[in-house]
Amino acid sequence: MRLIGGAAIAFVLTLTCMSVSAPAQGQRLQDGQAIFRFDTFGDEQLWTDFLKMNDALETVSPATALSVGLKVDVRALPPAVIKMLKADEIDLNDPAVTLTLLKLNAVVGVMGKVNDAGELTRVGITCALCHSTVDNSLTTGIGRRLDGWPNHDLNVGAIVGLSPALPADLKAEFAKWGPGMYDPRHHAFDGMNLTGLNSPSVPVVIPPAYGLKGVGFETYTGDGPISYWNAYVGISQMGGQGTFRDPRIGLFIRDTGSRHPEVSRAVPVSTRSASTRAARGQLQSTGGAARKARVLQRWRMRELSLRIDVHRCVEGSTERPAVPARSI
Numbered sequence: 376m377r378l379i380g381g382a383a384i385a386f387v388l389t390l391t392c393m394s395v396s397a398p399a400q401g402q403r404l405q406d407g408q409a410i411f412r413f414d415t416f417g418d419e420q421l422w423t424d425f426l427k428m429n430d431a432l433e434t435v436s437p438a439t440a441l442s443v444g445l446k447v448d449v450r451a452l453p454p455a456v457i458k459m460l461k462a463d464e465i466d467l468n469d470p471a472v473t474l475t476l477l478k479l480n481a482v483v484g485v486m487g488k489v490n491d492a493g494e495l496t497r498v499g500i501t502c503a504l505c506h507s508t509v510d511n512s513l514t515t516g517i518g519r520r521l522d523g524w525p526n527h528d529l530n531v532g533a534i535v536g537l538s539p540a541l542p543a544d545l546k547a548e549f550a551k552w553g554p555g556m557y558d559p560r561h562h563a564f565d566g567m568n569l570t571g572l573n574s575p576s577v578p579v580v581i582p583p584a585y586g587l588k589g590v591g592f593e594t595y596t597g598d599g600p601i602s603y604w605n606a607y608v609g610i611s612q613m614g615g616q617g618t619f620r621d622p623r624i625g626l627f628i629r630d631t632g633s634r635h636p637e638v639s640r641a642v643p644v645s646t647r648s649a650s651t652r653a654a655r656g657q658l659q660s661t662g663g664a665a666r667k668a669r670v671l672q673r674w675r676m677r678e679l680s681l682r683i684d685v686h687r688c689v690e691g692s693t694e695r696p697a698v699p700a701r702s703i
């Protein structure tokens with residue numbers, strides 16, 4: 376993990392017309408792209424320590440991985456491997472090939488560490504898992520990255536269902552999501568455990584993460600500004616380390632990554648004040664200017680959201696990117 380909060384702030388300021396030199400801006404664009412593609416924010420604590428997805432993925436063939444919507448970045452593959460893929464000389468039913476792809480950092484949005492014995496010891500995810508896809512230039516599911524494009528083939532429910540650590544009823548609920556869908560309000564991870572938020576699950580379509588410059592409330596429920604949402608997702612859904620608090624939904628996570636985070640839920644729903652209950656209900660409403668000001672006032676941007684704000688500048692300031700020409 377890298378700390379580039381200062382760079383992020385400076386970059387946000389450039390959007391408000393303060394001058395930053397072009398090379399510095401270019402550097403920050405690169406930082407934003409790298410964070411979006413490769414930063415797990417320490418979420419291996421969810422995907423490895425808690426879900427044990429490293430054990431599950433060791434038995435998954437590339438063919439299966441592609442069938443649940445995982446994508447392979449062709450630019451991360453050495454020319455020899457590309458040649459063999461084209462010649463059909465790679466056994467896509469061999470789980471060892473999946474590990475090789477992870478070792479090459481070629482699986483979009485999945486960061487894995489493979490040891491010398493060929494075991495997948497750590498695995499985590501990045502924003503790109505859901506918000507990037509590929510142009511299929513080599514074959515279906517293998518091509519050049521399209522940052523910010525939603526992956527509508529990705530079956531998060533099926534993937535998480537492979538975890539040996541989840542109870543059957545939860546897996547059954549996730550299995551209903553289907554490709555391109557995710558429910559970011561069903562549960563939260565606090566650094567140690569999954570906490571239930573809303574049930575039954577109401578999955579939504581994974582949206583694009585570009586073209587949001589100037590958009591105040593981008594999620595369909597208008598929960599808060601982009602920095603709010605990114606911190607929410609990064610900490611409570613991806614399982615990254617950081618601090619998140621929102622009294623409206625009674626979620627307080629302070630996760631320093633020490634495996635002993637100070638975590639608490641707010642008072643139980645039934646004893647919440649009427650206004651807090653209403654605030655919880657606001658998850659259904661869209662935000663007005665006054666509410667936006669209130670949320671901004673309450674929400675002090677922490678390390679994670681500052682770092683992710685680089686991404687906001689990168690992706691948010693661009694128009695819908697053109698689809699690169701398809702070529703094999």
Ligand code: HEC
Nearest residue numbers: 501502504505557579580581582584593594595605608609
């Ligand atoms: C597991 C899949 C998943 C991951 C990983 C993920 N997101 Fe999302 N993201 C979603 C879904 C689903 C929504 C739609 C939420 C809604 O509107 O209620 C969303 C919404 C968004 C939006 C608002 C887009 C819009 O137009 O509504 C932004 C911006 C965003 N995510 C950025 C990020 C960033 C930055 C990260 C990494 C820190 C990230 N997301 C990680 C699934 C994901």
